[in-house]
Amino acid sequence: MIRLLALRELRSLFAMPSTWFMLAILQFIFTWFFLNTLQTFLELQPQLAQLANAPGVTTIVAVPLFNMVALLLMMLVPMFTMRLIAEERRNQSFALLLSAPLSIRHIVLGKFFGLLAFLVLLMTGVPLMIYTLSLGTHLDHGLILGNLLGLLLLTASYVSVGLYVSSLTAQPVIAAIGALAALAGLWLADIAASAENSHWHIISPLNHFQKFNAGLLDSSDVVFFVLFSVFFLLLTMRRISNNRIYG
Amino acid sequence: MPNNISDITLSARNLTRRFGEHLVIHDVSLELRRGEVLGLLGHNGAGKTTTMQMLTGCLSPNSGDIEICGINLLRQPELAKANLGYLPEAPPLYRELSVNQYLNFAARLRGMKYPAITEALEQAKRRCGLETVGKKIIGTLSKGYQQRVGIAQAIIHHPAVIVLDEPTIGLDPSQSREIRTLIRELGDTHSVILSTHLLSEVESVCDRVEIMQQGKLIYSDTSEHMRQHGSVSGFIVGLRNPPPLNILEGIAGISHVEPLTATKFRVLHKPEDNPKGALISLAEQQGWQLEQLTPLQATLEEVYVRITAPERSTGALSKDENP
Numbered sequence: 388m389i390r391l392l393a394l395r396e397l398r399s400l401f402a403m404p405s406t407w408f409m410l411a412i413l414q415f416i417f418t419w420f421f422l423n424t425l426q427t428f429l430e431l432q433p434q435l436a437q438l439a440n441a442p443g444v445t446t447i448v449a450v451p452l453f454n455m456v457a458l459l460l461m462m463l464v465p466m467f468t469m470r471l472i473a474e475e476r477r478n479q480s481f482a483l484l485l486s487a488p489l490s491i492r493h494i495v496l497g498k499f500f501g502l503l504a505f506l507v508l509l510m511t512g513v514p515l516m517i518y519t520l521s522l523g524t525h526l527d528h529g530l531i532l533g534n535l536l537g538l539l540l541l542t543a544s545y546v547s548v549g550l551y552v553s554s555l556t557a558q559p560v561i562a563a564i565g566a567l568a569a570l571a572g573l574w575l576a577d578i579a580a581s582a583e584n585s586h587w588h589i590i591s592p593l594n595h596f597q598k599f600n601a602g603l604l605d606s607s608d609v610v611f612f613v614l615f616s617v618f619f620l621l622l623t624m625r626r627i628s629n630n631r632i633y634g
Numbered sequence: 635m636p637n638n639i640s641d642i643t644l645s646a647r648n649l650t651r652r653f654g655e656h657l658v659i660h661d662v663s664l665e666l667r668r669g670e671v672l673g674l675l676g677h678n679g680a681g682k683t684t685t686m687q688m689l690t691g692c693l694s695p696n697s698g699d700i701e702i703c704g705i706n707l708l709r710q711p712e713l714a715k716a717n718l719g720y721l722p723e724a725p726p727l728y729r730e731l732s733v734n735q736y737l738n739f740a741a742r743l744r745g746m747k748y749p750a751i752t753e754a755l756e757q758a759k760r761r762c763g764l765e766t767v768g769k770k771i772i773g774t775l776s777k778g779y780q781q782r783v784g785i786a787q788a789i790i791h792h793p794a795v796i797v798l799d800e801p802t803i804g805l806d807p808s809q810s811r812e813i814r815t816l817i818r819e820l821g822d823t824h825s826v827i828l829s830t831h832l833l834s835e836v837e838s839v840c841d842r843v844e845i846m847q848q849g850k851l852i853y854s855d856t857s858e859h860m861r862q863h864g865s866v867s868g869f870i871v872g873l874r875n876p877p878p879l880n881i882l883e884g885i886a887g888i889s890h891v892e893p894l895t896a897t898k899f900r901v902l903h904k905p906e907d908n909p910k911g912a913l914i915s916l917a918e919q920q921g922w923q924l925e926q927l928t929p930l931q932a933t934l935e936e937v938y939v940r941i942t943a944p945e946r947s948t949g950a951l952s953k954d955e956n957p
Contacts, residue, residue, distance in 0.1 A: 388743075395728070395739050402730040402771075483726035483787065486690040487743045488715040631694045 388489055392497025393504060396471075400505050413463070414512050420455055421516050424448045445527035449517045450600060453534040456513055457541055457596050460506075461574060464542065465566035467505070468549025469559040471498045472627070476557040485631070491624045499543075499550055499620060506542050530602045537599025540612035544592045545570060547619035554626040590615075641667050642704075643717075643794045643825040649688055649698035651849075658684050659695070660849045664827075666795065671821035673840030673857065674829040681849040682829035683723055686799050689827070690720040703794050716745060719793035723800055725784025729773035733764055733783055736772055740787035758790040761816060778809045785813065789820060796820060798828040802835060814839050833937065845941065853941045868902035869910065870894070872926030873917060885909050885916065900930070 400406045428447045435441040475481040484494050514535060520526060549566040556562050577591030588594045592615060595608040644666040651659040659681050666672050674682050687693035689700060691711050700707040705714040728736055737758060741751045759765050762782040767775060772783060781804065788796055801817065802810040817839050820826055830836060836843050836857055845853040868890075874897055876882075882891045882899060887909030890902040903909050910927065917924040 391739070391742050398735065399728055399730050478727070478729070479722055479724040480726040480728060482687075482690075482692050482720065482722040483740065483743070485692040486715060486718060486720040488712045488745060489743070490712060631692065 388493045389497045393501035396501025464545040465563045469563035472553040473559045473562040541596045544615045547616040551619045551623045649695045666825045671826045673836040676846035680846045717794040719788035719796045721788040734768045744791035758786040762786040867905040868930040874923035
């Protein structure tokens, strides 16, 4: 059932021209940034060659690229999550799911995994571009895989926040702005907190992603992302079930 | 009272629902048997949609119990909802999908498996007249076709209970007629509840009627009896050269005459004694120049009035209805 709902979500996304437009624009931005950093790397290369223990191409090209994708995601995810529940409510198609023999868990997880799969597809261009470099040089596979895992977990946490905000309203635009405010708020609180052990650092997904970005695979970061996503998914389920109770 | 308990496909007992302080549904009990079409009749805001939302599990009642095919909807929602097809007030469509994709999704959502789906899809499309638009995107279809797609998703999995919330709203007369024929057909094999505010719809489709007003069921009977409530013994008569009112009232059988305009009158008579013939021949003899003679159709309002408060309606009416 979860798979059925996720596939429906994907099918609807790909049936809309705006999705393809977004895919094209984003791929353009990724590529442009990638080529730009590659250019920088090529210019720096003679100087790097003189350094002992100089940073490799992965560190100079791939790491900033992943970091930029992570920042872009913050603005991107709300644009996609806004539709998930708010639009179904507005179109009154939510009744189809509510009157079907499904539990709320199926509905929420179906939407979550559907959008997550879409965003993974949307970002596949990034590792593909990076791996084209392996034609001419050696890449740090560990660092790239770490970044990919981090990006996946970060996306999941963003989608769960967006899904929750979307479940609060029947207006997709409000859902988008709300989710953007929540995500940007977490990020700004994180960078504004100067104290090393501030709580804001702990609850900011982007801060946890930075460690993956630097090539540091810490199980506590993985646990954070899982707990963060599960927390918001549970809130969403609760919200939908309350909807049945309070109308 | 039904003798065979297994024939009851849906039963709701003492449903109550409030939104905040406002009591929207007050102690509603319903029962539906196999092969029966039940009309839920009421004005906008009477609580029809809320009742239907509760019957389909979209809204939880504050108190009361709902059973679908003997399965408690509140305790085992997933099992109970498998026997349910629901068309809400606005058809729950994914406008970006094609009709086939959407109906396919709806069938799988209700747990249907593949070989059966193909057949069910064809059958649902045939029944709802959607054969020619299977590949079209739902968003590009007209409102009437979208409504049909909505009905098709409610019946594709052959549910025991079909709940239709104002299924003919927004359709043109010929489309409404087709949909009514379809509902009548569905009523022979499934149980159907439909809500409406049109008396004529109830008369033509339903076996039984429940009238709802301000969140309460105020009347429940077969639509046959309802029709008697609904038909008024009277007509509107237009006379270009009318006589004084008391002459009209003096015609044998006429119990009440109410002038609508200078030349139009609302004439009520006893149901067993139709003075139409007498009136026509008198009009001819006296030169009243008869130009219109239309039988009266009761409005929902009038039926309410009679059902809820016969003593408040005009003396002639209540005498007619309660001899």
